Amino acid sequence: MRSMLKIATVAVAMGAASSASAIDWQNWQGWSVKVGVNKITPKVQSGDITAPAQPGSKVDVGSDTQPIFSVAYAYTSHLSVELVLGTPYQHDISGAGGLAGTGKSGTVKSMPPTLFAQYHFLEEKAMFRPYLGLGLTYAYFYGETGSGALTALTNTGSSTPTTFSVDSAWGLTPQAGVIYNINEKWFADLVVTKTYLKTTAHYSTGQSVDLALNPVATALSVGYRF
Amino acid sequence: MAAQLGLPAPCAAETGLNGSVFGYTIATHAGCYGYAQGGARVTNPVGPGNALIASSAALGQLTVPITTQIDNHLAAVGGKFSGSEIVFMMAGANDVFIQLATYAATVTASPSSAPAAATAAVTAMATAATELAGYVNTKIVGNGARYVVVVNMPDVSSTPFAAAQEVAAPGTKAFINTLVTTFNSQLQTLLANNSNVLFVDAYTVHRDEVTNPAAYSLSNVTTPACNLTAATNPIGSSLMCNAGNLSPGVDSNYLFSDTVHPTPYGYLLLARLVSKDMLVKGWL
Numbered sequence: 001m002r003s004m005l006k007i008a009t010v011a012v013a014m015g016a017a018s019s020a021s022a023i024d025w026q027n028w029q030g031w032s033v034k035v036g037v038n039k040i041t042p043k044v045q046s047g048d049i050t051a052p053a054q055p056g057s058k059v060d061v062g063s064d065t066q067p068i069f070s071v072a073y074a075y076t077s078h079l080s081v082e083l084v085l086g087t088p089y090q091h092d093i094s095g096a097g098g099l100a101g102t103g104k105s106g107t108v109k110s111m112p113p114t115l116f117a118q119y120h121f122l123e124e125k126a127m128f129r130p131y132l133g134l135g136l137t138y139a140y141f142y143g144e145t146g147s148g149a150l151t152a153l154t155n156t157g158s159s160t161p162t163t164f165s166v167d168s169a170w171g172l173t174p175q176a177g178v179i180y181n182i183n184e185k186w187f188a189d190l191v192v193t194k195t196y197l198k199t200t201a202h203y204s205t206g207q208s209v210d211l212a213l214n215p216v217a218t219a220l221s222v223g224y225r226f
Numbered sequence: 227m228a229a230q231l232g233l234p235a236p237c238a239a240e241t242g243l244n245g246s247v248f249g250y251t252i253a254t255h256a257g258c259y260g261y262a263q264g265g266a267r268v269t270n271p272v273g274p275g276n277a278l279i280a281s282s283a284a285l286g287q288l289t290v291p292i293t294t295q296i297d298n299h300l301a302a303v304g305g306k307f308s309g310s311e312i313v314f315m316m317a318g319a320n321d322v323f324i325q326l327a328t329y330a331a332t333v334t335a336s337p338s339s340a341p342a343a344a345t346a347a348v349t350a351m352a353t354a355a356t357e358l359a360g361y362v363n364t365k366i367v368g369n370g371a372r373y374v375v376v377v378n379m380p381d382v383s384s385t386p387f388a389a390a391q392e393v394a395a396p397g398t399k400a401f402i403n404t405l406v407t408t409f410n411s412q413l414q415t416l417l418a419n420n421s422n423v424l425f426v427d428a429y430t431v432h433r434d435e436v437t438n439p440a441a442y443s444l445s446n447v448t449t450p451a452c453n454l455t456a457a458t459n460p461i462g463s464s465l466m467c468n469a470g471n472l473s474p475g476v477d478s479n480y481l482f483s484d485t486v487h488p489t490p491y492g493y494l495l496l497a498r499l500v501s502k503d504m505l506v507k508g509w510l
Contacts, residue, residue: 002396015366048441051440051443052441052442052443052495052498052500053441054431054434054441054442054443054498054502055434055441087274098249098502099502101506102502102505102506103505111461146470148230149510151230152230152502152504152505152510153498153501153502153505154498156227156229156230156494156497156498156501157227157228157229157230157494157497158227158229162487168439198260203369
């Protein structure tokens with residue numbers, strides 16, 4: 001995190017230095033930042049919660065929308081790298097399959113920083129510039145909180161609440177987006193990403209469930225080139 | 227279930243035996259609303275273990291039937307439910323055992339009467355279900371209860387008892403299943419339109435536990451965990467079973483404690499099912 005702040009500081013410094021001159025569209029190279037909102041929608045494929053559970057006991061994970069910000073460096077007019085960060089997401093976890101309708105079994109927070117390599121099509125000064133990217137995501141899960149429903153389902157008759165933890169995991173994240181150049185400095189960015197992310201949730205009862213979360217995220221941002 | 231509702235564990239409303247040997251004093255306990263009785267039937271006051279049955283004269287279970295249990299509660303609370311109670315009910319298996327005994331006695335006396343005796347047993351189970359549904363709809367919901375959990379009858383034909391009967395008389399297991407399903411389907415039909423009733427299908431899950439034990443962490447679904455030999459357990463029942471007189475090598479994940487009753491773990495699995503269905507219904 002400290003090194004990220006340094007990069008951001010450098011970006012601001014470089015922006016201050018270069019903002020006086022007009023951008024050389026043909027050979028542009030340099031820093032940009034974006035701020036926006038991102039909606040993450042897990043496309044959950046749940047395994048069965050391990051014994052003792054009724055067969056087909058599964059879980060689902062809900063979506064959340066949070067602000068994001070990113071720092072990007074363009075090596076050429078086509079190639080860039082971008083680090084996307086944001087405020088933590090909070091996802092509701094609920095029963096599915098044989099547990100459908102049992103309601104919220106808990107919540108989990110996540111921080112999924114992602115580093116992308118991107119290729120931008122067309123010329124830099126084109127009004128719309130589609131781009132493709134491939135990222136590496138580290139999904140850090142924390143703040144897992146179980147509900148009374150979870151205890152009733154997994155630790156029936158006990159006054160000890162069931163707790164759980166979700167393994168943090170790495171995932172590959174392809175993306176497809178388009179930039180709309182408002183002017184030389186400002187641009188809008190719409191991007192859809194898909195993260196291939198597998199994890200396991202572990203319950204204090206000794207049970208666990210394997211999950212392919214595979215979230216799809218849609219982000220709309222406003223960016224500024226330095 | 228009490229823990230999930232944040233309530234103290236319920237206490238027994240009536241305890242004691244009236245047998246010729248054990249003779250525990252019969253006592254009622256004010257403020258206790260757990261009416262369940264070993265051997266209780268839906269309507270008939272003489273169930274398995276009752277002193278009026280020759281083989282259980284020594285034991286003398288009270289077997290106060292469901293209908294009287296409900297009457298006793300209404301008498302204790304002034305005739306009406308407040309509407310905030312959750313009423314848990316489960317019945318029928320003791321009617322199955324009595325019908326089986328009646329059928330066996332009839333057929334032993336007159337083998338040619340088997341078809342008629344079988345029909346009579348099935349009819350009696352349908353009648354018991356009709357009566358139970360009537361008590362739920364009229365005596366319980368009709369007197370103000372709004373949350374009634376009715377657990378149907380687990381599959382008695384999947385018990386060690388039924389397996390032994392099947393060995394002695396092939397076809398008995400299927401016959402038991404007919405008695406159980408007749409009762410359950412009639413009960414379900416007659417409670418279907420009562421929105422104050424949650425019908426829990428323990429039968430289906432019980433069958434699944436027996437056919438698919440690993441998913442439930444069940445280690446054994448065929449053998450009683452209790453040592454039921456006469457020397458260790460004179461009445462051959464889970465009533466006299468505890469951690470000190472189990473069969474050798476038994477772990478805590480057996481489904482059956484004696485030939486028909488679940489172990490504490492078996493009951494935990496049932497409680498989970500009830501919890502799940504109550505969550506779906508929005509009652510928990």
